[in-house]
Amino acid sequence: LLSFVLSAVDAGVVAANYVEAIGWIREGDRIAGAQVQDRLGADRFDVRATLVVNAAGPWGPALIEDLPLPIRSGRPLGLSKAMNLVTRSITRHHALGGLAGSRFLFVAPWHGVSIVGTSHDPFDGRADSLRVRETDVSAFLEEVNQAFPAAGLELDDVRLVHRGLLPAADRSGRLLLKQSVVRDHRADGVPGLMSVLGVRYTTARGTAERATDTAFTILGRTPPVCQTTETPLTGGDIPDFASFVAEATQDAEETVDRVTRRRCAHSYGSRYRDVLQPMMDDPSLAGSLSDDCPVTRGEIQHAVRHEMAVRLADAVLRRTEAGSAGHPGLAALEAAAQVMGVDRGWTEDQRAREVEHTEQVYRLDP
Ligand SMILES: Cc1cc2nc3c(=O)[nH]c(=O)nc-3n(C[C@H](O)[C@H](O)[C@H](O)COP(=O)(O)OP(=O)(O)OC[C@H]3O[C@@H](n4cnc5c(N)ncnc54)[C@H](O)[C@@H]3O)c2cc1C
Incomplete structure (x- = not known):
């Protein structure tokens, strides 16, 4: 993941972490930038831009809450809480797939341990309030042991929980959104802003291509021919x-x-x-x-x-x-x-x- 940021920086992007967008700079209906806060210090300052892209993942919808109502048409209906468990090693050299009820689960060997996933559960709350409780992990372990009975996993076998929120296609958060959303908010009466909501890491390049083309169109310029399919990430230029x-x-x-x-x-x-x-x-x-x-x-x-x-x-x-x-x-x-x-x-x-x-x-x- 980091290589995407490093590649962008190599291409001229200025990246900053621990800087949180906390509000918008508005000029009439137009978004002209973001008010940001240093998360490690107390500084607040403005970052002005011709076009702002809201790519804040599950936090994105909350960021546009105070903008005019039609803008919400571009947001997902709900969020789903997802977990992968890093556990003691279950298989050394091969990955497994298995069913728990109607849910398909996997086990994959990784750095001497196993990764087991993925759980999806409804989530009702703000993205910042995501917590993983012992009861969540225990409930998921029951499903894992149903799918892979020989694993016999217990809470003590869990070394780390990868957790996060994914955009859902329904309010209950049970049905995952299948396609990334790229929205030009001029359609909602809010020029100067677009949203990008990715649904998979594996399809991120495709989503980025759509987002870049949309940004060029908004800026009134012709998008160049996209080269993402043949451009290696920084560090990835390895023929063999x-x-x-x-x-x-x-x-x-x-x-x-x-x-x-x-x-x-x-x-x-x-x-x-x-x-x-x-x-x-x-x-x-x-x-x-x-x-x-x-x-x-x-x-x-x-x-x-x-x-x-x-x-x-x-x-x-x-x-x-x-x-x-x-x-x-x-x-x-x-x-x-x-x-x-x-x-x-x-x-x-x-x-x-x-x-x-x-x-x-x-x-x-x-
Ligand atoms: C447990 C789990 C397993 C997964 N497994 C897979 C998989 O196997 N394959 C796959 O393809 N995908 C998988 N995914 C999905 C994948 O992680 C997401 O699709 C992807 O991370 C979305 O990328 P994104 O950049 O759109 O959003 P995010 O990765 O959520 O990034 C959003 C960023 O915005 C930042 N941000 C939020 N609010 C603000 C703010 N106000 N100001 C500034 N920055 C802000 C956040 O800190 C974050 O860094 C999985 C997800 C989870 C949770």
Whole structure:
């Protein structure tokens, strides 16, 4: 996912995270930009634009709530709460499909654990109020064990819950929306604004193509021929993956071992040298976060310096593999906080708060 943002930045986009749109700049009926707030500080400021694209996913509908009523015609009728569970390993080398009632579930091996999914349940509330409770996970585990009786999964086997909201086609949230929505809000009497609501990550490029064409049309320009089908993402320009990995791992030198090189080749693609070079220059960066967590200090430093990781959870859960297969252990979190803290200027207290904030992700609400 991150590669989409990195590719956009390579193409000239200015990206910013931890900046929340909290309102609109309005000039008559027209939207002329957004009022935004720094989520980590108190600053509020305006970002003006000829055209604003609301691509805030499940939060998108709430953002347009105070705009004229017809604008709601472009929003989904409801939201569905979705979960995938990261569990102890169920199958090592193959994926399974199975039925629980009429619901089709999957199990896939991943980084030494399994991912089981996907649950879909009605959700009634604001996107910010999404919680995953033990009872939700227990209920889903019953279905999983019905689909895969030999798995015998229990609550203690769940290491992490991937959770989120998806746009639904009905108010109950049971029926998922099948097609992404791209809407030009001139049709609703609100020029200067369009909405993009994606339904699948796998079809994101198709949705982006429609969105870009719509934006060009609104701006009165002819859209260029779209090149998304043949444009690799940043790091993805690899003609033959097997020989690429073989090459990346072959001249393992003492500073950076073969396992780290292999992981970096898989995670960063053709950008892997950008991550390895600082480790070769400063061998302390090639050390793993802990005996139980092979991710290196160098990967955490790369996340802060080149991938806009701002909080510890960004680096551990969304930039590196450190915590993506389950809690990496307190020692690893503390080591990662230490590395990040140097660049972020964290005090000991702040490091402890970041560790606690990250640990919350692994806890279920009672
Ligand atoms: C458990 C689960 C499993 C899934 N499995 C699959 C799968 O296997 N295959 C697949 O193709 N898809 C899958 N999906 C769906 C996929 O994740 C979504 O379709 C996709 O993330 C939608 O992308 P998006 O960019 O439109 O929205 P999002 O990914 O929701 O991104 C919206 C962004 O807007 C930001 N935002 C919100 N409000 C504001 C604001 N006010 N100001 C600034 N920013 C804001 C949010 O922080 C967020 O980063 C799954 C989803 C879930 C929850």
